Amino acid sequence: MTQIDYFFATLSPYSYLAGLRLEEIATKHGASINYKPLDIIALFGRTGGVLPKDRHISRIEYRTQEMMRQSQKIGMDFNLQPAHWPTNAAPSSYALIAAIKDGSGDVGKLCHSVLRACWAEEKDIAQDEVIRECLSNAGFNPDLADSGLLVGAETYAANLEEAVDRGVFGAPFYITEDGQRFWGQDRLEDLDRHLAALT
Template sequence: MSHVIDYYFAPVSPWAYLGHARFGAIARAAGATVRVRPVHINAVFAVSGGLPLARRPAQRQAYRLVELQRFSRHLGVPMNLNPRHFPVPPELAAKLIVAVALHDGDEAAMRLAGAVFAAVWTQERDISKPAVLSQLLDECGLNADRSVLAQQQPVDAQLDENTRLAIEAQVFGSPSYVLNGEIFWGQDRLDFLREALAA
């Protein structure tokens, strides 16, 4: 029986960016199905004790940059530690990824999510801008009308449902990979996820 992994993330998450390609490769190698579930991350934080970056203590913010640089080098994943367009509101990007998941499937949504992450963390593009998101759709070979569908009620409802499911699963940060009810939080837990898929 094929494994199913629920992939919870915020479209602006640097940690989700660092793990995204590797996660996709692990899932494919295991023949696992990925359900792409962007969330309202601040709603997740609100019930789990997390804080938006700007509200974290200075020493935590400083150490975050150290760890991002370490992992970028360790993984060989290029990254701008201080991108021009971060933080920006992630809702439009989250809705677009949801719209693609609903209408084109999770594999297409994985491609778009990867393009969104790269736009923020390597390309200095503002993913809160509709024009940028339209460009990303085109670059991923996806239908331009997904931008229209992203503004409709079914997508809002699905994004809210993703957030509810994340909270119900006791997710508290981005990225979180949930397999058979077990949470693997953070791209640095992907080796554990691989082991669980092989078990």
């Protein structure tokens, strides 16, 4: 079975705008997804990136326009300035890592639920009640929010190191088994075509 390593951040607007399209592509091609939440702020610092707030005004303005265009293009609710952004991404990421290990629910749905909470529902994804609701909605035991914190922290850090080592510099970022890299939700169509060529 083909595997896709999926590096993403629970604070990333573009990870949110990917929706569930990666999961649909994986199903279409019989591929599995390795979900790897990471610290996007640390990733920027390690790979020469600049935080959105520190970018030149021309880049800030373009990013604003592009996010709105992309959300309208795919018909997704999107709040350009969510009430709770930025926030601490670690608690939601640790819960995701615990859920991935648990495997009893729908990980793709959980990822999207957390991202949607931030970018469309005005919820603080650092808050326990928000994380528990997302877990429950995706078929997981909400108590996973309180378990495996040490493992979560270790895996979260390891995902960052792996990302840097493998040439990841943003989110969402997809790497196929044959080493092809795709950056951004607007490259999912290219990923789809690539996987089709492999089968």
